[in-house]
Amino acid sequence: MKQQIPEACIERLSLYVRELGQWQRRGCGFVSSRRLAEPLGLTDAQVRRDLSYFGQFGTSGRGYEVRRLLSTLSDILGIQGRVWRVALAGVGNLGSALLAYRGFQNRGFVFKVVVDADSQKVGRVIQGLTIAPSRQLEELVRRHRIHIGIITVPSEAAQAVCDQFIRGGVKAIVNFAPARLEAPSGVRLRNVDLALELEALAFYLGRGKALTDGLQK
Amino acid sequence: MKQQIPEACIERLSLYVRELGQWQRRGCGFVSSRRLAEPLGLTDAQVRRDLSYFGQFGTSGRGYEVRRLLSTLSDILGIQGRVWRVALAGVGNLGSALLAYRGFQNRGFVFKVVVDADSQKVGRVIQGLTIAPSRQLEELVRRHRIHIGIITVPSEAAQAVCDQFIRGGVKAIVNFAPARLEAPSGVRLRNVDLALELEALAFYLGRGKALTDGLQK
DNA sequence: CACTGTGAATGCATTCACAGCG
DNA sequence: CGCTGTGAATGCATTCACAGTG
Structure with a gap:
């Protein structure tokens, strides 16, 4: 009964929610898998398959009821009527950018704790939060019952x-540092590596040249 | 002859380069696929398969020569003796963070052009670059023969x-805006969606509850 | 003997294609 | 008729397993 849902499908769920928001604002009552898929660069079959993992939401011949599907998916993603408490470690350029990013607040992600190792920064107020010293992280995380930790x-x-x-009880972490981190299996760890994005592109830009330049042996 | 290299493999190439740097600093002459794989959380078979796409670099019984493999992979990725000229559009919090990020400079990615639509920001100097008005982007990109564009x-x-x-001739773009962009097939487009990372985590955090709460129908 | 390089097997994710429904 | 939901087919990526090599 409990089938495995592809990781990639979960990420597309967020896309569906955004796209459905558009359709709702446009006042559409129903949308077909094809119309939902097209602007996202996906196929209609993919949309139907993805949604089918979570139940049967469509009506034959009509498509999906926009309002209902939007509300259901938001619920599944936990971004409806739900607040996720987030802690951030590292108030450098990237950390500051994330704190200021409106996209998080809108989706129910609220920063509750911010720490930094630099005593110069401790005590400063940023986005309404006072920067605490790193050494207090574990205790603050526990006290605020933080859901998600962000490492910058x-x-x-x-x-x-x-x-x-982890000792503070966090079960989900996003790591922006270019390092492989160890975490027990109960903790969900995601890595975002910005330099890696550029390097992958560089590979394709330089491909023709590099590969023919005697690399094959 | 021209076989298809998995996208994921290209990203791991960057990881190998970093890890090999460690081994080199530690003064190791050779490293086996197993030792290379382990700290990255991969299997030895995966490492061997990935490397085999690009040639035969190993020695039976000994492993890979660290210095040579490092140099070869850096070359394939185009991060050796190569400079990639980068342009950034949008000097908000995230844009500023990327401009300041040392990880890029180190790998041969150099910002040459920065633009913003806000006339308040135009003319300001950031990380040694003067912010130009957005409307000049195409021309600046062409004049500086920019390789990679970043959208924030x-x-x-x-x-x-x-x-x-694209009109300016850029062939690789990283998009941080949560929007699906259209680009011709000759242009490589990567999307990085920060809110999506958190939402995927939220799904797993909330899973148990949401899925049993009558969502199955 | 320790290790690579790689066919063959497996495991996932996407796409096809169509029966069934409103 | 238009569209969903889903078995079956396909296509990729990873892993296995072992012949081959220094």
């Missing part, structure tokens, strides 16, 4: 911060 | 910026 510290410090999150 | 503008403006990049 230098690579060397990333594992230590990660461990504090 | 609001969703509404993203497609317009993307079009300017």
Whole structure:
């Protein structure tokens, strides 16, 4: 009964929610899998398959009721009537950017705790939150019952911060440091590596040249 | 002869380069696929398969020569003795963070052009670059022969910026706006969606509850 | 003997194609 | 008739397993 849902499908769920928002604002009552898929660059079959993992929401011949599907998917993603408490470690450029990013607040992600190792920064107020010293992270995380931890510290410090999150009871972590982190299996860990994005592109840009330049042996 | 290399493999290439850097600093001459794989959370078979797409670099019984493999992979990725000229559109929080990020400079990615639509920001200097008005993007991109474009503008403006990049001759774009962009097939487009990362985590955090709460029908 | 390089097997995700429904 | 929901087919990526090599 409990089938496995593809990881990629979960990410598309967020896309569906955004796209459905558009259709709702346009005042459409129903939308077909094809119309939902097209602007997202997907196929109609993919949309139907994805949705089918969660139940049967469509009506034959008509499509999906926009309002209902939007509300159901938001619910599944936990971004409806739900607040996720987030803690951020590392108030550098990237950390500050994430704190200021409106996209999170809108979706029910609320920063509750911010720490930094730099005593110069501790005590400063940013986005309405006072920066606490790193050493208090574990306790703050526990006290605020943080759901999600975000790591934007230098690579060397990333594992230590990660461990504090875990000891504090966090079950989901996003790591922006370019380092492989260890976490027990009960903790969901996602890595976002910005330099890696550019490097992958560089590969394709340089491909023709590099591969023919005697690399094959 | 020209076999297809998995997308995921390209991304792991960057990881191998980083890890090999560690081994080199530690003064190791050779490293086996197993030792290379382990700290990255991969299997030895995966490492061997990935490398085999590009040639035969190993020695039976010994492993891979660290220095040579590092140099070869860096070359394949185009991060050795190569400079990639980058343009950034949108100097908000995220844009500023990317400009300041050292990880890019180190790998041969150099920002040459920065634009913003806000006339308040135009003329300001950031990380040694003067912010130009958005309307000049296409021309600047062409004049500086930009390789990679980065989009950190609001969703509404993203497609317009993307079009300017493309008309200016850019062949690789990273888009941070949560919007699906259109680009011709010759242009490599990558999307990085930060809110989506958190939402995917929220799904797993909330799963147990949401799925049993009458969503199955 | 320790290790690579790679066919063959497996496991996932996407796409096809169509029966069934409103 | 238009569209969903889903078995079956396909296409990719990963893993297995082992012959081959220094």
